[in-house]
Amino acid sequence: MKVTTQLRHEFSSFEEINSDVLQRNIAKLDAAYTNFWRHGSCFPRYLRALKSFEYKPKQVKIEAISDSYAIVYLPGIGNVKMHNSRDLSLVKEVRTCTVKVSGGYWFISMLVEIPGSLPEEKPLSEAKSVVGIDVGVNQLVAISDGSFVENIRVTTNAKTARRLAIRQRSAGRKRKGSSNKRKAFERNARTNYKLTIHRDGYNWQAASKIVKTADAIGREDLNIKNMVKRAKPKPDGNGGYKRNGASAKSGLNKVILDCGWGDLFKKVSWLALKVGKPVIAVNPRQTSQECPECGHTDKANRNGEKFLCSNCGYTEHADTKASRTIAKRVGLVFPKNHKTLPADCGKVTPVKISTSGYVESRNHAYESSHIQLSLFDLNQYTTVDSRKSQRYGRNS
Numbered sequence: 001m002k003v004t005t006q007l008r009h010e011f012s013s014f015e016e017i018n019s020d021v022l023q024r025n026i027a028k029l030d031a032a033y034t035n036f037w038r039h040g041s042c043f044p045r046y047l048r049a050l051k052s053f054e055y056k057p058k059q060v061k062i063e064a065i066s067d068s069y070a071i072v073y074l075p076g077i078g079n080v081k082m083h084n085s086r087d088l089s090l091v092k093e094v095r096t097c098t099v100k101v102s103g104g105y106w107f108i109s110m111l112v113e114i115p116g117s118l119p120e121e122k123p124l125s126e127a128k129s130v131v132g133i134d135v136g137v138n139q140l141v142a143i144s145d146g147s148f149v150e151n152i153r154v155t156t157n158a159k160t161a162r163r164l165a166i167r168q169r170s171a172g173r174k175r176k177g178s179s180n181k182r183k184a185f186e187r188n189a190r191t192n193y194k195l196t197i198h199r200d201g202y203n204w205q206a207a208s209k210i211v212k213t214a215d216a217i218g219r220e221d222l223n224i225k226n227m228v229k230r231a232k233p234k235p236d237g238n239g240g241y242k243r244n245g246a247s248a249k250s251g252l253n254k255v256i257l258d259c260g261w262g263d264l265f266k267k268v269s270w271l272a273l274k275v276g277k278p279v280i281a282v283n284p285r286q287t288s289q290e291c292p293e294c295g296h297t298d299k300a301n302r303n304g305e306k307f308l309c310s311n312c313g314y315t316e317h318a319d320t321k322a323s324r325t326i327a328k329r330v331g332l333v334f335p336k337n338h339k340t341l342p343a344d345c346g347k348v349t350p351v352k353i354s355t356s357g358y359v360e361s362r363n364h365a366y367e368s369s370h371i372q373l374s375l376f377d378l379n380q381y382t383t384v385d386s387r388k389s390q391r392y393g394r395n396s
Helices: 003-010 012-016 019-039 158-172 179-211 246-259 261-275 318-330 364-369
Strands: 052-055 061-065 069-074 078-083 094-102 105-112 130-135 139-143 148-150 216-220 279-282 306-308 314-317 348-352 359-363
Touching: 003 012, 003 019, 019 052, 130 261, 130 318, 139 179, 139 318, 148 179, 158 179, 179 261, 216 261, 216 318, 246 261, 261 279, 279 318, 306 318, 314 318
Parallel strands: 130 216, 216 279
Antiparallel strands: 052 094, 061 069, 069 078, 094 105, 130 139, 139 148, 306 314, 348 359
């Protein structure tokens, strides 16, 4: 006896569910166990209720289309009216269709085939202009043309973080299994969903601005997963631990995740693909310390958001400089409209630093800034564990 038929005989509630939906869920369960046994994935987790279900190809049909909405036929449910977020007039056939709920809102995701094809990606040699982008936490994106995309801090600005913390604590105090607890978590889910779509829409706007800037885009090949790892503990040898900046690192991790760098990179790649523009990921090593003018690399070149080359005197905003270094690694020769140190800024003398006769020019006007630098100012993102006050980050 088939699995779906057996379920219908044992449980009367399964008789109301479309057979295709049951078969797709069984296929997902089989894939989850296959990944566990053969590919080393985690053991499948039991879910009390699914938040989505899927139809097989050619099962869902579009019955009517208007300017603002469309009527879709879902087997086992009937005709459903949905908001027309895409132009469906060219759709001939609906393939896989997924219905899901998120934050109390229902969505229909359809896989369709639209006539036409994407333009071929232009080779980098034919690009007339290349732009580099450097992502950060103070400014979401610094573009090599000197412009910035502001970081709106969707969840880590002081007001929103405080509101989320209060609502989360309020939901946690409700009695387990009560209706009030369920309603409280539903309110939190709706709030988080609204913040998510706010970030998603803002990243689409940022990606559109970046793609329209030049014929090719260069970005850093960042390993974001490693960047948001916890700080490693430092044993002191006596059974205790030394300070390792875990609180500051935790606050920084929240800000990095709030920015949505990976999501932004995906949106840039997709919009660039639609217009045939290449996106090149370059090695991010020392992009914040390398001078784009002379190539001199030194950690003393950068002081916070200021960059001053100790070799040639090139000065620029540190994030803009990093984006120009990225563009240079892709192949851009940007115009020399940057500032340089004046001629009378200090005496420059050659200094031998090895017996091989290698000579390096030293700028005495910059000798006072030899300090240990960091890509981020961790003190700005320290979370203070206190009953009276909590600091979640800088005010937006």
